[in-house]
Structure formats: structure tokens, C-alpha cells
Amino acid sequence: MTNVNKKMEELFQETCGTWENCTETNIQSFLEQCRQQNIDPQYCMSWVEQHKSQIPDWESVSKVSLDWVNEHTATGSPVTDTDQSPF
Secondary structure, three states, X not given: OOHHHHHHHHHXXXXXXXXXXXXXXXXXXXXXXXXXXXXXXXXXXXXXHOOHHHOOOHHHHHHHHHHHHHHHOHHHOOOOHHHOOOO
């Protein structure tokens, strides 16, 4: 297990505790904690999704987490001058 995975699992334990306790509210806390620890929230969400069969109300949790990721990661960010080539 890599250090990133270990840290991610620790954050999940702190925010959600168990798969059965993974809710719309604490999944957002988990993703925010991942971001603060410089772990890609999309990577974290992919890991959580691997366990979706153990998460009650996965549809809602998935939607909330997808919305959070879209709102808080570079996916939806506008291009800045430094990202553009000169011509």
C-alpha cells in the first residue's frame, strides 16, 4: 500500500468511519480532507466508488460527490493566461 492510499484510508476512517456510514454529508468532508492533504479528490472518489455496493443510498452519495468534485477541482476551472500557448 502506498503512502497516498494509507493516508486516504485514514481520512476515510476519520470522516466516514465505515462504508455503511458513508453519507452525502461526510463524503464531502472526506473529499475536502483529501484535497487539503494534496490527494486528488477524483482519485479518492474512484476508490470510494469501488465499494459502492457497500454504501447505502449510493446514487445520492455519488451525485453529491460528483458535484463536489466538479465544483472544487480544476475540471471546471477556466483557462488562465499561463495555460495558453503564445500562438
